[in-house]
Amino acid sequence: MNAQQLIQSISKDLQQEILNHLFKEHKQAYRMVLNTLAANRKLRPVFVERKNKDDQFTFVLDQLRLRANENVAEQVIQLWLLKGQPELLKTFLDAVGIEHKNGEVETLPEEITEEQGKAGIDALLAAHSAEKAAVYLNLFQMQRPGGWEGLAKAIAAEPKLVLPAAA
Numbered sequence: 001m002n003a004q005q006l007i008q009s010i011s012k013d014l015q016q017e018i019l020n021h022l023f024k025e026h027k028q029a030y031r032m033v034l035n036t037l038a039a040n041r042k043l044r045p046v047f048v049e050r051k052n053k054d055d056q057f058t059f060v061l062d063q064l065r066l067r068a069n070e071n072v073a074e075q076v077i078q079l080w081l082l083k084g085q086p087e088l089l090k091t092f093l094d095a096v097g098i099e100h101k102n103g104e105v106e107t108l109p110e111e112i113t114e115e116q117g118k119a120g121i122d123a124l125l126a127a128h129s130a131e132k133a134a135v136y137l138n139l140f141q142m143q144r145p146g147g148w149e150g151l152a153k154a155i156a157a158e159p160k161l162v163l164p165a166a167a
Contacts, residue, residue: 001138001163003074007064009163014131019057021084022076029079036072037063077139088128088136095123108144117154121161130160137161 007015022030035045037060048059064073081089082103089103096116098105112120124133137155141147155161 002070002142003077003139004065004067004070006077006135006138006163007061007073010131010135014135015061016057018076018080018084019060021080023053023057025083026079033072033076034060037069040069074139074142077135081136081139085132085136088124088132091123091127092120092133092136092140096120109148112148112151114150114153114157117148117151118157120151121154121158125158125160131163134161134163138163 001009019030022033031049034048034056038045038048041063048056051059063069064076086103090100093100093103093105096112096119098109099107121133121137124136137151141151141155
């Protein structure tokens with residue numbers, strides 16, 4: 001599942017949480033996302049910036065659901081995870097045995113076995129919501145072409161990690 005499909009598949013509450021984090025904690029990044037999405041629609045950014053927050057969020061989410069804005073959607077989710085959910089990242093990485101600094105990994109492993117993946121998933125589900133775990137795991141799999149076969153099997157074996165199919 002790619003980032004655009006993730007945005008389509010997650011709950012409205014989680015969509016709002018992600019945008020609220022960006023809006024409150026990373027104003028410059030939020031403005032850049034807003035400007036990029038407006039420009040992609042051939043709109044002047046000021047047109048969107050003058051809308052109230054709820055209307056801006058509606059616009060942003062509508063745009064992030066489009067395949068053409070896949071890269072922007074991925075960046076938004078990555079920023080939310082790295083800066084807003086470091087405990088989630090650390091939980092998984094520690095359980096799998098991947099070295100990191102506050103959830104940021106310099107070198108990804110060549111292999112993640114199904115057993116390591118299951119250990120990471122179990123740790124995530126014990127400490128975090130299944131929906132957030134699913135978002136993280138899907139995005140983590142995108143960090144390497146084709147992902148990790150063992151982790152993919154572990155994810156597929158856990159029904160709690162199934163997100164609704166993207167429209």
